[in-house]
Amino acid sequence: MTQQLLMIEDDARLAAMVGEYLRQSGYGFTHAGDGASGLAALEASPPDLVILDLMLPDMDGLEICRRIKGQASDSARPAVLMLTAKGDPMDRIVGLEIGADDYLPKPFEPRELLARIRAVLRRGGEAGGGDAAGGTHKVMRFGSLEIDRDARTVSVSGNPC
Structure with a gap:
């Protein structure tokens, strides 16, 4: 598209x-x-x-x-x-x-x-x-750091910050 x-x-x-x-x-x-x-x-x-x-x-x-x-x-x-x-x-x-x-x-x-x-x-x-109709759920990863924009969470090595 x-x-x-x-x-x-x-x-x-x-x-x-x-x-x-x-x-x-x-x-x-x-x-x-x-x-x-x-x-x-x-x-x-x-x-x-x-x-x-x-x-x-x-x-x-x-x-x-x-x-x-x-x-x-x-x-x-x-x-x-x-x-x-x-x-x-x-x-x-x-x-x-x-x-x-x-x-x-x-x-x-x-x-x-x-x-x-x-x-x-x-x-x-x-x-x-993603889109409102159920598009992709985006999680950004940088080494051990994860940023989940949709859930508005950040974690390091799986541990929430």
């Missing part, structure tokens, strides 16, 4: 360029030009990942990120990659602390954007742990 991406970005030319590049790379792509239509698109057809601009004409991208990350179900919560002209280190820190899975300042290289999208989706973002 093709992974679906939603870009919430007010620059239509940039969105068209990114959309074409990502479609050629095998992703489904939808564009929303403002926060309200982005939130509506999220409701209508939840994507695997949202590419989010912070400076939108009708609402702050940080507020959109808060709403996405505040959804009740982990399985319905898409990953968020912030793609914005706000590249100051403090802006990056705030974006990541609000809940973004990654942050890429503009201007950017399309290949780097693609690599970051792949990395976030590979890590699972929020949506990668």
